[in-house]
Amino acid sequence: MLSPMPTDWHVQLKPNKVGPGEGWKNIMVKVGIFGATGYAGFELVDLLQKHDEVEVVFCTSESSAGMTLDEIYAQGPHWPLIKSADAPLDQVDAVFLCLPHAASAATAVRARAAGCRVIDLSADFRLKSLETYEEWYKVEHPRPEWLQEAVYGLTEHARDEVKEADIVACPGCYPTSVLIPLNPIVKAGGVKAGAHIIADSKTGVSGGGRKAKLLYHHVEVQDNMTPYGIGQSHRHWAEMSEKLAGWSNGNGAPELIFSPHLMAIPRGILSTIYVPLKDGWDAEKVRALYEDAYGDEPFVKVLPEGKLATVAHAVRSNRVAIGMTVAAGMLILTCAIDNLTKGSSGQAVQNFNLMYGFEETTALL
């Protein structure tokens, strides 16, 4: 039988660096990727190929087990795909879970039992409240106690915890684009009491995942713009609200309105966020706050006055670009990220780097 694509592309291109099953010199950390054929999974594959101190020991895919990654992605490496059940957990130090919720938690249980540290890209460990989890995700959690133990890996605001964590829950793509810009003003108590914060977010289509759905058919998406799940009805609303409440101690949690929109581009998120300011807060004070908060961050870019964040600032990078505008007592934050990088696999690698003592920016610049 002929293999559909029996190539050695990866080996050709990276002669000093090979895939699963062969040894690398100076390898420090061995990892496995669960769910490697989704958009986030493949982005992770792509990033980890640039990481000189990681060996990817296995990649799983339930639907494509038996195939190789280059059969799925034109530029993918010639790496075999195996069933999740066949993953040799005893051979890796850590696992990345790019799985749907519930499947992710179940796999985390297996991985922890094998002693692996877990970097989870699903929603299964993002929330602290079991009640909220069950309300929004409609499943039972196999290890409710781990919700407290897991670290919410919004890296810039959780470095110390991430370093020591055994389970890191990488934030959702929308929450990353909303919480990073909101953190300073909310923590500083700059939000007007009783007012709504509105996050009007726009995402590229890869945010919906690699699914054969009419909703994502090119003809349905192209030349269109589609709001969905607006108000307080999207799961990411619950995730953001919990985090904002946690940051508002003593200030009263602001009410969040969140409106996601699907736009006709493959990747990138732009969130336009409206924050009514408390008296005494003006453009200058806000700017000072943000430059103080993020001035030294390698991935967060506070844009100069008069500049607004655009998808182009962040796409195909781990960057977060933040623009600030104040008008009529309203702070308007524009924030751009790439949903697959900082909003997903890039932040996962950033957290991984912290967990294993690498330079935080390794494989991400």
Place this chain on the structure above:
Amino acid sequence: MLSPMPTDWHVQLKPNKVGPGEGWKNIMVKVGIFGATGYAGFELVDLLQKHDEVEVVFCTSESSAGMTLDEIYAQGPHWPLIKSADAPLDQVDAVFLCLPHAASAATAVRARAAGCRVIDLSADFRLKSLETYEEWYKVEHPRPEWLQEAVYGLTEHARDEVKEADIVACPGCYPTSVLIPLNPIVKAGGVKAGAHIIADSKTGVSGGGRKAKLLYHHVEVQDNMTPYGIGQSHRHWAEMSEKLAGWSNGNGAPELIFSPHLMAIPRGILSTIYVPLKDGWDAEKVRALYEDAYGDEPFVKVLPEGKLATVAHAVRSNRVAIGMTVAAGMLILTCAIDNLTKGSSGQAVQNFNLMYGFEETTALL
């Protein structure tokens, strides 16, 4: 002299209907189009070709005079383009002005002197306040007194005035997408006192006009999303604020925040509008208000519960689709129009139909 495209496409396709210089049977109204080669101008050409009771006597273009429309647009009719100065105003009943501001007002002066009724697609007659006009448009107005006389042609809310008007100012594209959904709730006094109304609007690229600018280069736009002029700094903010204030008598004018964004699609606007509701207003009361306001309108579609407006609802049509969502005391209106049709030339034709006693939907269905 050789014409670059000496075709008779239009004549072929519309054997019973020919262009400037030849007679039509049963013609009722003769019109001229100033600025026929821009996107709005050509959309008007396209619409008026379907209007059986209009004769287009001339089309002007300063940059392309001497050419024909089919040299500019692949599907355009073989109609000659002339300089504005050469337009035979004595041969037409009405003129459509698809010109930049200031140029439009100057042409209106000429056209009115020749006895023509004017349908203006520029901003020159949209504002009532001369002071606001001069502040935002940085030019002197040649006929300040006409600002009062001109009718703001948001058709659904100005039918009686439009019918009698000699100058109709067609609303801006963004204002159309914001004011039509806001009118009922603002007029009804349903907006929470002292709160901001936020309009987060997204437009297709044709909204910026047919200009050779790097800003609109395909490579710069594609795969990108760009906010610009957000807060209270876009000219359309001034236009909308004036109209909202006019509708708020006794209720206190709500403060508007307006954030336009450029998206990577050719045409269409989606405005997501956030209106904090006064106590006593809930989803049911809002729905009743809107169905009452727009239930019988031929072009305005109040979407059923749970449905949100998308660009696909309105693109390439004169439709206005309005979705309503209420969450945590916030009314979220989603409104879709086509910026070149209802947001520009379609509404112009709708107004024209009223001015000359045609069925309002003529050439628009």
Place this chain on the structure above:
Amino acid sequence: MLSPMPTDWHVQLKPNKVGPGEGWKNIMVKVGIFGATGYAGFELVDLLQKHDEVEVVFCTSESSAGMTLDEIYAQGPHWPLIKSADAPLDQVDAVFLCLPHAASAATAVRARAAGCRVIDLSADFRLKSLETYEEWYKVEHPRPEWLQEAVYGLTEHARDEVKEADIVACPGCYPTSVLIPLNPIVKAGGVKAGAHIIADSKTGVSGGGRKAKLLYHHVEVQDNMTPYGIGQSHRHWAEMSEKLAGWSNGNGAPELIFSPHLMAIPRGILSTIYVPLKDGWDAEKVRALYEDAYGDEPFVKVLPEGKLATVAHAVRSNRVAIGMTVAAGMLILTCAIDNLTKGSSGQAVQNFNLMYGFEETTALL
């Protein structure tokens, strides 16, 4: 149970023209549409709404029966969808079949038994050779004898037969874009003996149909260009080859190479066709041939010297634009059509108009 979208949009917009179940004045022909929710089916719905002398009595959809068209398409009319088996064939004069092959032939059998004339948009009646049909479509044909009787509805070249036909097989989208430009030169014997004709065709994504496939996922298609089925391996190659052979009597049938490509746009086809010319044929002689062949056609546009066909010449219209270039003895034909209009439903309506004695361009301008 609440219908998801209980609107009367269509009735609102077309007060004098209603859908199935109600009567129209002056109706001349009653039709049914099988497969109304695919892209070709809905294009047909869209076109027939503009046809004043047609009543659409029913629309079928196996997957969406029980819903209405406006639940599927944002701008669709509020027409009910029924199962194919429930179609009241006795109430219509003609049926349009927008079905997959095999399903189409089976439905044609039912429709002919009920006395309906059939306009088929599938491949089931396009080929004359039963052997070719079975080889390429891998099914048995229920009425092999109808292959001879059915008329291949490449309208410009089959007017007399179409008028009288009981079964019209509308050509495939690619074949329309290749055969119309090739007909004159092939019939005139201008092709160099023994040479290959090459048709390099590019299609918009709607050409693949409205199917939930990863292949058509926005992220897979956008920013990409994908050849497929090139050489002599696409079913449309067989269709074209049969017709070219038929036109080549005495001249020897040219060998066709056909290379379809999927491009990242929703609709439109551009075929670039390479025809090695027989000695004695030059640009001038070719031009004269084409202007003679198509100069009076309402939908075929022979572009002037130096102009090439682009998708923009034809998209969202029933037009066929043909450009001609001669270089080094090679005639390069560029041909643009809209795959859903002239390449499918537009040509179907054009044929329908001929069959029932309407002006050929009715509802198509």
Place this chain on the structure above:
Amino acid sequence: MLSPMPTDWHVQLKPNKVGPGEGWKNIMVKVGIFGATGYAGFELVDLLQKHDEVEVVFCTSESSAGMTLDEIYAQGPHWPLIKSADAPLDQVDAVFLCLPHAASAATAVRARAAGCRVIDLSADFRLKSLETYEEWYKVEHPRPEWLQEAVYGLTEHARDEVKEADIVACPGCYPTSVLIPLNPIVKAGGVKAGAHIIADSKTGVSGGGRKAKLLYHHVEVQDNMTPYGIGQSHRHWAEMSEKLAGWSNGNGAPELIFSPHLMAIPRGILSTIYVPLKDGWDAEKVRALYEDAYGDEPFVKVLPEGKLATVAHAVRSNRVAIGMTVAAGMLILTCAIDNLTKGSSGQAVQNFNLMYGFEETTALL
């Protein structure tokens, strides 16, 4: 005066690697980039930032001198832009010329006088024939004798010459996508005598350069496909024809027909190339030839049987993907590259690596 974007983004992101004006450790080669703000120029900036053994000493831009690169490109480094006339040629070892033709040759004269090696991305040194150059580029060449001396840097076929060259002319984007796949079969004498080779090429919009032209306006490009300069009328035809003739010694030069098309994507080229085969050549023999020619190449990927090249195989990489199909005696080569990488700046870096003894793939994987 405030600088529009006084940021230190680049320094933040690359703490160990800074831009012009500051020293790097272990730097081996100092270079200057002329024309750094065009698409090819910025791609070069992007690639060279990843090259650990290069220092970019200066970047020029006539239109943007005085600004910094991050003011032009959202993800650009904070590097100053200077006028070409101010470039300190005495401080660099080599220069990259991303300039229009004629301007490039003039700058090459200056650079060579200062002892710099020249990597030219323009057309000024690609042709060997002065007559052909003057005919197609309509300018006089300042150093006709250098046409012989310069090396045509189609890297895979000129390694030895590139290593020693003082002037490397990087091939055009289209020629790269056509000549790499054609080289083996043409050199092997596999092309049928007297037959035409047809290259039907499709390019992304960045291929046209970063110019404020209506031709590249998003609205004109999107949803469109436009052939231009087809037959034997594009400058790249002359470039390819000269090279093919050089490879055909004794076999007779095949006549080339070249048809470029503009497609609605930002970057990438797909060339579909039709080669009538000489008797005795079949699919197997062709495959053996190509695997032998390119099997060990780091950037050229000969796709397995049945696979066709797509833009996705090569976009945003220096890869060349080649698919092979044989039908009816015709070899159909599909070849994908990224026009800005292998078709321009990537190949320039590949050549640079050879010239200075670096691993050929440095900064390109």
